[in-house]
Amino acid sequence: MRKQITYNILNIVTVITVTMFFSCKDSFKQVQKIGISENEPIGEDYNVNLKYTDSGRVTANLISTKSLDYSNRDFPFNEFVDGVTLHVYDKDNNKSTVTADYAIVYSNTDLIEMQNNVVITTHDDKVLKTDQLFYDKSKEWLFTNEPVSFKTETDIINGNGFDSNSKFTNAEVLEVTGIITLED
Template identity: 80%
Template sequence: MTKRVTYYILNIVTVITVTMFFSCNDSFKQVQKIGISENEPIGIEYKTNLKYTDSGKVIANLLSNKYLDYSNRDFPFYEFTDGATLYIYDKENRKSTVVADYAIVYNETNLIDMQNNVVITTHDNRVLKTDQLFYDQSKEWLYTNKPVSFKTEEDLINGNGFDSNSEFTNAEVLEVTGIITLED
C-alpha cells in the first residue's frame, strides 16, 4: 500500500514538473516589446480641437494638426509636434491667440507648455514674442522666464520673463532690459 501511495505521489510530482518545464518559454522578447510600447504613444490624432471649459463656458481652445497621446505614462501628457494654436477667452468672451511650433499638455497639472516661436496676440492687439510660454489652465495664468519682447500700443518692452492673467489686465514684463517708445 505504501508503495502504491509513493507511486501516485511520484507520478503527480512528475506530471507537475513536466508541465512547469514545458510551460516556461523565452519571454525576454515579450518584455522588450512591453518596454517599447510604454515609450510609444497610445494614439495619434490629426486635426485636433481640444476645448477647456469652466462651468460650461469655453475658457481655452487648443488646435493642432497632429498630437500624440501619452496618457499611458505614469505622468500622462499630450504632445503637439506640428505646432499648436491656443485661443484664450476672457470673461467678456474676447479672444487672445497664442501660436507655437510645439506644445505639451500635462493632464495631471493642467499645464500647457508652448515652445519655439511663441507669439501671443491679445484681444487688444498687444503682441508678446518668446521661445517658451506656460499656460496654467486652473489658475488661468500665463508666464515664462525666457527672454521676451512685448509690444504695447505705446512701447516695445524687452526683458527676461513675463506674467499675466488670461485677460491680460495685469500683463508684466519681468527684468526689463529695454523700452523703446513707439511713434504714431
Template identity: 65%
Template sequence: MKIVQHINIICMVTVISVTMFFSCKNNLKDVQKIGISENEPIGVAENINLKYTDSGKIKAILISPKMLDFSNREFSFNEFTEGINLELFDDQNQKSTVIADYAMVYNDTDLMDLQGNVVITTKDNDTLFAEQLFYDQKKEWLFTNKPVTFRTGLDLIHGNGFDSDTKFTNAEVLEINGIITVNE
C-alpha cells in the same frame, strides 16, 4: 487501493484548484499594458479641431496637426509636436490667440509648456513674443525666464522674463533691456 489512489488524485486536484483560485488577482490594468511601451504614446491624434463650450458658448478652439497622448506614463502628458493654434473667447465673445511651434500639457499639474515662436495676442491687441512660455491653468498665470518682446499700446518692451495673469492686467517684463515707443 484503487479507491485510496483515486481519493489522493481528487485531493491534489482540489488543492491545486483552490490555490489557483485564491492566487488570481484583478490585473486588468496590467493586462491592458501588455505590448505597450511606456516610451511610446498610447494614442496619436491628427488634424485636431477641438471646440470647448460652456453653457452653449464657445470658450476655446484648439487646432493642431498632431497630438501624442502619453497618459500611459506615471506623470502623464500630451505632446503637440507640430504646434498649436488656440483661440480663447471671453464672456463678451472677444478673442485672444495663442500660437506655438510645440506644446506639452502636463495632465497632473495643469501646466502647459509652449515653445518656439510663441505669440499671444489679447483681445486688446497686446502681444507677447517669446521663445518659451509656461502657462499654469489652475492659477491662470503666464511666466518665463527666456527673452521676450511685449507690445502694449505704443510700447515695445524687450526683456529676459515675463510674469502675468492671462489678461495681462498685471503684466511685468523682467530684466528690461529696451523700450521702444512706436509713433503711429
C-alpha cells in the same frame, strides 16, 4: 478519522486560497501596458480641432495638425508636435490667439508648456513673443524666464522673463533690457 482528514484538507485549501488572494497585486494597469512601449504614444490624432464650451458658449478652440497621447505613462501628457493654435474667447466674445511650434499639456499638474515661436495676441492688440512659455491652468497664470518681447499700446518692452495673469491685467516683463516707445 475520515471526517478529521476532510476538515484538515478543507482548512488547508482555505488558507492557500486566502493567501493567494491577498498576495496577488492589482495588475490591471500592467496588463493594459502589454505590447505598448512606455516610450511610444498610446494614441495619435491628426487635424485636431477641439472646441471647449461653458454653458453653451465656446470659450476656446484648439487647432493642431498632430497630437500624441502619452496617457499610458506614470506622468501622463499630450504633445502637439507640429504646432498649435489656440483661440480663447472671453465673456464678451473677444478673441485672443496663442500660437507655438510645439506644446505639451501635463495632465496631472494643469501645466501647459509652449515652445518655439510662441506668440500671444490679445483682443486689445497686446503681443507677447518668446521661445518658451508656461501656463498654469489652475491659477490662470503665464510665466517664463526666457527672453521676451511684449508690445503694449504705447511700448515694446524687451526683457528676460514674464509674469502675468491670463487676462494680461498685471503683465510684467522681468529684467527689462530695453523699451521702445511707439509713436501715434
